[in-house]
Amino acid sequence: MTGKVLVAYGTTNGSTAEIAEAVAAVLRKEGFTAEALPAGDVARVTPYDAVVAGGGIYAGRWQKDARRFLRRHGKDLARRPLWLFSSGPLDASAGERDIPPVPGLKRAMDRLDARGHITFGGRLQEGAKGAIARMILKNGKGGDFRDFARIEEWAREVAEELAAEKV
Template identity: 75%
Template sequence: MTGKVLVAYGTTNGSTAQIAEAVAEVLRKEGFTADVSPAGTVADMTPYEAVVVGGGLYAGRWHKDARRFVRRHRRALAERPLWLFSSGPLDATASERDIPPVPGVRKAMTRLDARGHVTFGGCLEEGAKGFIARKIVSSGKGGDFRNFPEIETWAARVADELVKEKEAN
């Protein structure tokens, strides 16, 4: 493994993009080259030896760009180490317990033999796009529930697995 990792994400308001950047930063500190890209813009998987895909959760579904990315690149993803993450709960539950993947993500994990999945807390703040998102914020139920130390710990585990694989080959 040469160490080039793609961190692709689907987001509406940018929260999941910030998580993807944090994951990539940890991978870089561990010696990997990590590219971060919106899932809808990735055309070629050839340069990447491993992939992390994240998607915001909306009404119990992964962001459409993450879903489409996984479908469009399924053959390439099945040939590479793959990890998935979701972001979304607008409360502390993601930090308190393991939240299983939503059904569509669980199906993708099985089909693509993903190495793991984690759900991180979400973030919905003033200025959010979408009628429902604005209503959630105006009702006082928004906020930033992302836990960046937990995100970095998870990304370090991904990096450790990649290092072990690199050493084995």
């Protein structure tokens, strides 16, 4: 094992990308070779010993590039340690309780034997893409609800599990 970890993400407005970068930074700090890449840019997962994949939640579904990543690389993802994260709630709920994965993601988790999933708060700011996002912002419901201390804590837990497996 080389200790290489891929953190792939599907994002529309950049919030999930920033979470993925934070996860990769913690993994590097913990001694792994980790890189965060947009899910649509990943040609192969075989060079990696483990994968963390994340996607924003939009209208009850994981972001499309993240969904496609799991489908496209499913066979190889099922053969290595895999953790998943979602970002999306535009309120404090993700920090107050465990929010389960959306149904389509839950099915993928079962199929791929994912080690775990966590939902983090999201961010929606002026200039966001999409009619629904603009409507949410117009109604004053935007903001940044990400908790980077919690994100980093979760990434350290992933690193501990990987270290125990000698990945």
